[in-house]
Amino acid sequence: MTRGECMKMYVYCSYGDELVSSKKQPVDSPAAVEAMIEWMSRTYNVKRMYWRGAGEELWDRTMQFGKETPFGYEYAAVWKRHTLQSGTTRALVSAGKRYGMEIIMYTGLFDYGVQPDIGIIGPYMFEDRGRIEHPEWCMRDRWGERRCPGPFEFAFPEARQYVIRRYVEEIVRNDYDGINFYTYVENCGLRYLEEFGFAEPIVSLFQEKYPDIDLRKGRLSDEQTEHWYACRGKFVTDFVRELHAELKLHGKKLSIILDAENPDYVQPWWGKSVPGTGYIRTDWQTWIAEGIVDELWVQLAEIGKQTSTLDNLLRSCAGTSVKLVVRTPKPFDPVWEPYVSAGVTPVAVITSPVNGIERMVKAPPSTALLHSEDWIHRSQGLTDMAEGRIEGDVQAAIVLAQDRNLVVRQRAMRALKKFGTSAHLPIIYAGLHDEENCVRVAAAEAAGVIHDGDTPGRLLAAIESDDTFLMKSACAGSLLAIGENSLSDATAGLSSKYRGVREVCAKALIGLYEIDGTALYPLLTGIVRNADEDEIIRYWTIDGLLGLCLGGRLDAEEEKAFIAELAARIDKECSTVVQLHIVRAIGKLAEEGKTACMPTNIVGKLEQLFREYGDGCLRTDAAFGWRLAGNALLSFGAAGIEILEKFREQTQNRWLAWLAYEVVYLSHQKAEFLLIDQRQMIADHEHYAPQFPGYRAWREDIRSISRLPDSSFDAS
Structure with missing residues (x-):
């Protein structure tokens, strides 16, 4: 199969990943997503986007x-929200209809955020309000105490209906053509593979086959374990x-991703060895037989594993209406020809970075692209120029910096950055105030390579009117690249x-510390004290100062003073954000010793x-701050553990005992x-766990939620 063939293909756009990097496809405005839909449709005949x-x-x-x-908060709750509220979804769906491209909602089957004591460690700190308000709807451990980070428990009909109602309303309101689910969770909160999956309906179903086996005891044969996963x-x-x-009533499609290597179970997160929910059977055979999915997606993996899974699926789907798709970085590879012929997309x-449609046009690199009447060709020509595939034509880049298309203007800034x-x-400075964020960011990055004495001030002036996520990052990086002249x-x-402006300057000065640390140290510690x-x-x-300290870039006196400053603020700091950090x-x-x-007295302060x-x-921060305080105590070895064990063993303060046990x-x-x-x-739970005090809701009006039913367990 050659690039010249106009085969049907689909595209997945990981919107959040695009937003966090200026090097990727711009998706941060209505004009940006409209341009993306246009070039994908016109150049590659893309008929569906998983969005x-x-x-x-x-x-x-x-x-x-x-x-x-703060990084996750500004990215998700500020920058991402800003782009969404600008109307990107409406523009994307509208453009899709103009070009005959379906827009499929892409989201997680089990991914509904994490409780904050997990999120405060990483990778993010956000949780579905349904999980917060209804902890009884979450997957829980065998004692009914710890909640699984991420999912709702679909064994509870009310949890299923809560989620279904939400999805159907969202799909219909935005006129998406359907929904696609990945089945991993993006967190590492699982402590052992058999930790979750003990809701009463699961236990009852398991005991229909094994009435004499107590599922919560954890002593299962391999056959019994597999049956539990199936339950x-x-x-x-x-x-x-x-x-x-419900979707069928509205003419909408349901698509689910299968792990190519192990399609019978939910996916592990990328690069992880196990699924964060523990093993759950994905009964795709039943889904196909009953016709309750419209499409199955075989996930990225080694090609041999993908084709093996596709072969099995093709046999199972024969004579049904279920469609198959396969994710691949090489959609035009000849290996897919027989599968495309069999109906796989x-x-x-x-x-x-490698995705098979890296080029916006199929034409080879040529300076002629720069002078095309087609904006898609002009954009690709500028990209080829910036990446060294064609000779630099600075005059063309100057002209195209004023182009009516935002992608062309963005790529012109990249070309000027190189040549x-x-x-x-003056052209780059004008770009700092372009109407489109992606152009402003590209101009800010160019100013880190091409600059004069006015450039630092110009960058900071640009931040005064645009202090969004990527713009701040680009300006801080360019100030650092300019070096001493930015000080x-x-x-x-x-x-x-x-x-x-103050944030960008503080970050830049951290990076410039080695130029004049003697002068910068009091300025930076002054920020901490203020x-x-x-x-x-x-x-x-x-x-930043912590990084300098751990990297050996503070001298002995500065290091001692910095640590003393931190210690002094443990019990004096009014900001929870600062105190926890x-x-x-x-x-x-x-x-680090x-x-x-x-x-x-530092251990005593942490104890208090x-x-x-x-x-x-x-x-x-009652629902999560204890995790950082407890981890800090653990960092002091035996002295910290002794304090935590003392808290765990006492019986007058239930929450204190439980949190120490968790740590x-x-x-x-x-x-x-x-x-x-x-x-x-x-065994640890039997010997060391104090009485479970319930759940603390993650909200400002902190309150305890009473212990839930079905949580008793005899570990004897």
């Missing part, structure tokens, strides 16, 4: 976000059946009335902070799987 922005837009309305993780999957099939019936993923000179700075403007910018400064700027300044920083410093530089999360806690025996210090043995966990 993750649809899922992200729903998340924006249904999730609670935590500003205590969990039975209720996923119930959800699929019920959702499909390749899915290219534009987020990936321009200081004589072209004066960046230092003065710390006093700007514009919050975005309670009137924006808490997010203080957070990033602490983060100080605690996190102290924990990292202790892990910096305890000799710390005041002798952890105590604040006990019974009657009124802190706004020590359900450790979560890094955003990665730290799996333990099931039998060890059951």
Whole structure:
């Protein structure tokens, strides 16, 4: 199959990943997504887009976000929300209809955020309000205590209907053509594979076949374990059946992704060895037989594993209406020819650097593209110029910097970044104030390569009117690239009335520290001390100084003073965002062997902070701050563990005892799987777990939720 053939193909756009990088396809405005739909349709005959922005837009309305993780908060709750509210969804769907391209909502079957004590560690801190308000709808462990990070429990009909109603309303309101589900969860909160899946309907179903086996005891044969996974999957099939019936009433499609390597079970997150929900059977055979899915997607993997799974699916789908698609970075590879002939449609993923449709036109690189009447050709010509595939035509780039199409203007800035000179700075400076964000960002990046004495001030002036996520990142990076000539403007910018300018300057000065650390150290620590400064700027300044300290770039006196400053603020800091980051920083410093530089009372201060999360806690971070305080105590080894064990063993303060148990025996210090043995966990729970106090809701009006039913367990 050659590129010249006009075969049907589909595309997946991972909207959030596109938004976080200026190097990817711009999707941050109505004009940007309209341009994307046009070139994909005209050049590659794309007939469907799986749009993750649809899922992200729903998340924006249904999730609670935590500003205590500033990067994720600004990206998800500020920058992403800004782009969505500009009308990108309406523009995308409208453009799709003009070009005959279906728009499919792409989202997670089990991915509904995480409880904040997991999210505060990573990868993000947001959770579905339905999970917060109804913890009884979540997957829970065998004792009915710990909630699985991510999913609702589909064994509960009310949870299924809550989610189904939401999806159907969203799909109909936005006129999407259907919905596609991935089946992994994007977190590493699981502690052992058999941790979750003990809702009463699952236990009852399991005991229909094994009435003498107590599922919660954890002593199952391989056959019994597989049956348990199937029991969990039975209720996923119930959800699929019920959702499909509702979607069918509106003429909408249901598509589900299967793991290519292990299609009988839910997916692990990319690069992970196990699924974050534990194993759940994906009964695709029943889905096909009953016709309760319209499409199955074979996920990216080694081609041999993909084709093996496709072969099985093609046999099972023969004579049915179920369609098949396959994700691939090489949609035109001859290996797919027999599958395309059999009705399988390749899915290219534009987020990936290699995706098969990297070029916006099929024509080879040529300077003639720069002078085409077609904006798609002009854009590709400028990309070829910026990436060195054709000779630099600066005059063409100058002209195209004023093009009516935003993608052309963006690529013109990239071309000038490579071939321009200081004589072209007026064009770049004009680009800093373009009506489209992607052009402004490209201009800011170009200014880090082509600059003069006015450039730092020009960048900061641009931030005054555009302090969005990528623009701040681009300007901070360019100030750093300019180097010493940025110092004066960046230092003065710390006093700007514009919050975005102060943030960019603080970040830039961290990067410029080695040029004049003696002068910069008091400025940066002054930001940390200044309670009137924006808490997010203080957070990033602490983060930067911590990096300098751990990287050995502070001298001995500066290091000692920095650590003393952090220690002094543990019990004096008024901002929860800043206080928790100080605690996190102290924990990292202790892990790196910096305890000799710390005041002798620092462990006592952490002990007192952890105590604040006990019974009657009124802190706004009552549901999660204890995790960082406890982890910091763990970083001090035996001394910290002794304090936590003392808290666990006492009986007067139930919350204090339980949280200490979680920190020590359900450790979560890094955003990665730290799996333990099931039998060890059951033994630890039997010997060390205090009485479970219930759930704390993640909200400002902190309240305890009473212990839920079905949570008793005899581990004997």
